Amino acid sequence: MSESMKTTPEEKAKRLKMVESVCICKGCPTYKALGKEDEYIAYCFPTRGRSNVISEEKGCTCGVCPIYAQMKFTTAYYCTRDVEMKQKVAIAEAAWKGHSVWDHLRKRSDTDFDPRTRAKMVKHSRGHLPQKDKPL
Ligand code: SF4
Numbered sequence: 545m546s547e548s549m550k551t552t553p554e555e556k557a558k559r560l561k562m563v564e565s566v567c568i569c570k571g572c573p574t575y576k577a578l579g580k581e582d583e584y585i586a587y588c589f590p591t592r593g594r595s596n597v598i599s600e601e602k603g604c605t606c607g608v609c610p611i612y613a614q615m616k617f618t619t620a621y622y623c624t625r626d627v628e629m630k631q632k633v634a635i636a637e638a639a640w641k642g643h644s645v646w647d648h649l650r651k652r653s654d655t656d657f658d659p660r661t662r663a664k665m666v667k668h669s670r671g672h673l674p675q676k677d678k679p680l
Pocket residue numbers: 563564566567568569585586587588589605606609610611612622
């Protein structure tokens with residue numbers, strides 16, 4: 545039996561509380577653009593996922609969050625694109641069909657970060673951030 549199957553509801557609730565306490569979503573440009581509190585944060589958590597209210601992507605700071613490193617995540621924008629596993633499935637499907645799911649992102653620039661933060665984000669999110677210099 546896998547580790548996740550053995551996790552009790554109490555353990556899951558405890559883990560979610562910890563992830564929420566570490567989550568830096570509220571400081572990110574996409575969350576701030578919302579202009580109000582969302583119903584929840586920690587969008588990367590398996591029982592959370594996509595926000596019901598955030599739709600416009602303006603940069604994702606998940607790449608510098610401790611949870612991101614701890615979970616060895618490779619995707620981003622959990623508030624708009626859903627949890628890591630669902631994104632990986634979408635990426636695999638897009639690759640199978642011969643096109644990139646990230647193409648639409650390249651249409652936007654991201655000027656809300658200072659160069660040092662942006663460099664860190666680019667490093668950790670492996671190119672999934674909006675590409676300022678590469679418009680489609
Ligand atoms: S990885 Fe992103 S969504 Fe998950 S806890 Fe960190 S900032 Fe929040």
